Amino acid sequence: MAVPKRKMSRSNTRARRSQWKATAPNLVKTVENGRVTYSLPHQAKVVTDSAGTALFLEYKGRKVADA
Amino acid sequence: MPTPAKGPRLGGGPAHERLMLANLSAALFEHKRITTTVTKAKRLRPFAERLITFAKRGDLSSRRRVLAVISNKGIVHELFTDIAPVMSARDGGYTRITKIGNRKGDNAPMAVIELVMEPVSPKQAVVNEAEKATAKAAPAPVEEETASAESADSPESAQSGDSAESADSAESAPSAESAEEATEEKK
Numbered sequence: 001m002a003v004p005k006r007k008m009s010r011s012n013t014r015a016r017r018s019q020w021k022a023t024a025p026n027l028v029k030t031v032e033n034g035r036v037t038y039s040l041p042h043q044a045k046v047v048t049d050s051a052g053t054a055l056f057l058e059y060k061g062r063k064v065a066d067a
Numbered sequence: 068m069p070t071p072a073k074g075p076r077l078g079g080g081p082a083h084e085r086l087m088l089a090n091l092s093a094a095l096f097e098h099k100r101i102t103t104t105v106t107k108a109k110r111l112r113p114f115a116e117r118l119i120t121f122a123k124r125g126d127l128s129s130r131r132r133v134l135a136v137i138s139n140k141g142i143v144h145e146l147f148t149d150i151a152p153v154m155s156a157r158d159g160g161y162t163r164i165t166k167i168g169n170r171k172g173d174n175a176p177m178a179v180i181e182l183v184m185e186p187v188s189p190k191q192a193v194v195n196e197a198e199k200a201t202a203k204a205a206p207a208p209v210e211e212e213t214a215s216a217e218s219a220d221s222p223e224s225a226q227s228g229d230s231a232e233s234a235d236s237a238e239s240a241p242s243a244e245s246a247e248e249a250t251e252e253k254k
Binding site for chain 2: 040042043044057059062064065
């Protein structure tokens with residue numbers, strides 16, 4: 001098995017990791033019952049009861065899966 | 068005929084992919100709804116819908132062709148007796164894929180693929196008929212208008228194009244020279 005000959009320097013490690021970038025997701029804005037919500041497009045949403053516990057996943061008014 | 072998938076096979080090789088698709092479709096026909104990764108669901112959709120098309124035909128040769136893929140006779144029986152009659156009124160689009168977010172362990176995008184067992188909604192048939200009726204009424208006058216418009220435009224556009232080209236060539240030559248002079252001065 002090929003093995004590195006030298007220890008990678010702290011500088012090289014940090015230079016590599018400086019290229020890791022987070023990208024913001026594209027959200028869609030919807031107004032439900034007067035409240036503005038942001039959600040991922042084309043993806044099922046979790047339906048919760050008044051206490052905030054997840055009940056099931058829903059997409060376009062159709063139950064998709066259990067949460 | 069489903070379009071061949073681009074890119075690498077699922078799993079390790081062609082045989083592994085065939086087995087995975089066969090097992091996924093068997094699980095889909097058994098449970099009517101399965102959760103899998105988005106990639107597998109997208110590959111499974113044309114494969115499974117082709118099997119349902121065989122089931123709708125319903126004769127012995129098509130049953131044998133399905134049995135060549137799915138070895139479980141019980142599931143094939145269920146496909147031919149339960150699923151095929153439900154799909155009889157539906158012209159394709161037998162499955163539905165819904166994305167449900169990423170998996171916890173490896174962050175793989177997951178999806179639910181399910182058989183569309185609901186009866187075909189009569190609303191769409193009415194809408195299609197209405198659209199066809201309007202399309203029949205509309206196109207005849209529109210075509211005449213566009214033909215006359217094209218004939219009127221064509222000579223003008225040809226002339227304008229020539230003049231524009233000549234103007235460009237005249238301008239571009241001196242501008243290039245001036246740019247060269249500017250670079251020389253900088254040096």
